[in-house]
Amino acid sequence: MKLDRRKFIKRILIAVAAIEALFLIKGSVNKVDTKSGAKDLFNAGKASSFDNNKLYPFLTGQFFLKRFEDGGFLAMSIKCTHLGCVVNTNSKTGGFNCPCHASQFDKFGAVISAPATRPLDIFPIKVENGELLIDTRKPVKRASFNKSQLTYA
Structure with missing residues (x-):
């Protein structure tokens, strides 16, 4: 399978977007207000x-x-x-x-x-x-x- 520059950049951008989405999801889960003292x-x-x-x-x-x-x-x-x-x-x-x-x-x-x-x-x-x-x-x-x-x- 040959990977040209355009496909490579597209895959890198998708990977970066997926990682960013994971951090956003993780951040919103951590901000759930629990009973805290x-x-x-x-x-x-x-x-x-x-x-x-x-x-x-x-x-x-x-x-x-x-x-x-x-x-x-x-x-x-x-x-x-x-x-x-x-x-x-x-x-x-x-x-x-x-x-x-x-x-x-x-x-x-x-x-x-x-x-x-x-x-x-x-x-x-x-x-x-x-x-x-x-x-x-x-x-x-x-x-x-x-x-x-x-x-x-």
Whole structure:
């Protein structure tokens, strides 16, 4: 059986597509939500170890943890809601800037200037035994900041 260049390339492309399909199927099976406990949550540490009115970046968890003046916690995504670029902190305003398209957010993650049209996503926070547990698997899209979004320890 003689294999010309066209048939060879066609078979390689089919093999690559089949392998990619297997990875997609495997990935969707692994993402099935099972009953899981705190072991699947990101442990940020003891609530008492965070100072009021300070911002703490957790790049491995892909969120900023902010403790406000009143002691409330908010875990905000590091991804801009415009196109997903990683936002930077703005030490002058206490908010965030997107380096890609210049969106600006205030200290609550609310939009100050476009092109972003909604605030930074937040992650649910649970407090167990004084530890802050952040569920980074479930970002919460929001239209604006509301004091009920804060978690108190």
